[in-house]
Amino acid sequence: MLATRQYLHKSEFWRDLQVLSFCDYDADAILEQEKLMLDFVCQFPDVLWRWRAEKGLFYNICKEHIRIDTQIKHNGIIIFGSGIAATSTRKLVRRIRNLVQNTSVAYVGINRFSLLEHNIDFELPDSMEQSLDLIMEYCDPRFKRLHTFDKIDGNHMAYAHPMDCYGLCK
Amino acid sequence: MQIIKSYSTAGSLSRAHRLRMFHGERPSVLLWRKTRFGLPFPLDPIDIWLQNNISNKNITVVDFGGWYLENFGFKTTCIESDYVAKHYYNDCYIELNIASYRPNYVVESNPVILRRPACLKYKSLDDFVQFLDIWTKSLLILHFEPKTILHNHLKFKLSDLVKDRTNLHIQEVQQDLWQISNKPCKKQD
Numbered sequence: 310m311l312a313t314r315q316y317l318h319k320s321e322f323w324r325d326l327q328v329l330s331f332c333d334y335d336a337d338a339i340l341e342q343e344k345l346m347l348d349f350v351c352q353f354p355d356v357l358w359r360w361r362a363e364k365g366l367f368y369n370i371c372k373e374h375i376r377i378d379t380q381i382k383h384n385g386i387i388i389f390g391s392g393i394a395a396t397s398t399r400k401l402v403r404r405i406r407n408l409v410q411n412t413s414v415a416y417v418g419i420n421r422f423s424l425l426e427h428n429i430d431f432e433l434p435d436s437m438e439q440s441l442d443l444i445m446e447y448c449d450p451r452f453k454r455l456h457t458f459d460k461i462d463g464n465h466m467a468y469a470h471p472m473d474c475y476g477l478c479k
Numbered sequence: 480m481q482i483i484k485s486y487s488t489a490g491s492l493s494r495a496h497r498l499r500m501f502h503g504e505r506p507s508v509l510l511w512r513k514t515r516f517g518l519p520f521p522l523d524p525i526d527i528w529l530q531n532n533i534s535n536k537n538i539t540v541v542d543f544g545g546w547y548l549e550n551f552g553f554k555t556t557c558i559e560s561d562y563v564a565k566h567y568y569n570d571c572y573i574e575l576n577i578a579s580y581r582p583n584y585v586v587e588s589n590p591v592i593l594r595r596p597a598c599l600k601y602k603s604l605d606d607f608v609q610f611l612d613i614w615t616k617s618l619l620i621l622h623f624e625p626k627t628i629l630h631n632h633l634k635f636k637l638s639d640l641v642k643d644r645t646n647l648h649i650q651e652v653q654q655d656l657w658q659i660s661n662k663p664c665k666k667q668d
Contacts, residue, residue: 328483330492330493331491331492332493334481335480338481338482339480340482340483341483341485344480398633422627424633427633434631435631435635437633460601460603460629461601466483466485
């Protein structure tokens with residue numbers, strides 16, 4: 310318990326602050342959207358993953374389930390949070406294309422609230438979910454949305470892990 | 480493996496975290512506390528706008544620790560959504576369902592002011608419009624981030640979507656500051 314409290318004070322990660330704030334949590338507690346990610350990446354046991362996101366408690370949990378490569382030999386990539394901070398759709402597409410070009414599989418979580426501007430020359434559908442689906446299809450037509458949530462939960466989880474997440478399998 | 484499906488239903492929060500959340504959503508409270516030790520309260524541009532543009536000084540301040548405005552010529556009726564507020568300002572009313580309930584004791588002619596309201600974050604467009612319809616009896620001042628109301632902010636402007644759904648008069652003073660009235664607002668300089 311002491312170790313947890315110490316971590317809570319030291320942690321700079323919003324996600325960890327939120328999860329550890331519950332009175333009764335397990336050490337391996339994860340969010341529903343993180344479970345989607347784990348389920349997706351665990352389908353590829355032979356893949357060496359590159360991690361482009363915060364390295365908090367969830368990173369430690371993932372290291373026990375998948376092989377994460379710290380060198381440059383990876384053939385899969387996990388991107389969300391600070392690994393993909395983009396404020397316009399054009400920047401987002403350019404970054405994702407660059408990051409996934411040499412990989413065979415990818416997991417990408419998009420924080421819709423960090424996107425402020427659509428500046429690619431095509432019209433978006435009316436719904437946000439369909440718009441993000443189209444943008445990801447524009448990155449690579451093989452991207453598939455992993456889940457559609459009924460609602461964004463509370464005031465906090467939206468910034469803990471994105472709820473718009475996509476899997477790419479080439 | 481424990482899976483947290485919903486923040487609101489995952490279990491009780493620790494007291495320390497509740498306190499952290501309360502202050503995170505109401506930065507004015509810590510600033511107000513410092514005034515007890517002689518520091519002046521640093522009014523921000525929105526506070527100054529309120530001072531200059533709200534002529535009725537009897538106001539209702541909702542869920543932002545707005546009692547500090549008492550020190551700047553306003554008489555406040557203060558409503559909060561968290562019991563923690565009572566520790567700092569015992570005169571405030573606690574209402575747990577601000578988004579869809581307007582208490583009867585709120586005087587209809589008094590302007591209502593909300594700043595960065597947590598109760599509206601990630602609400603659907605319909606819920607947001609319902610909130611505006613319920614709370615706007617004379618004048619409502621709303622300082623918020625429009626993209627936190629769930630709509631396609633990459634394609635639409637929130638105010639356009641809202642105007643299509645209500646007869647209220649909405650004036651965007653700036654992108655994050657709306658003046659809403661049930662009759663046309665006076666144009667600001």
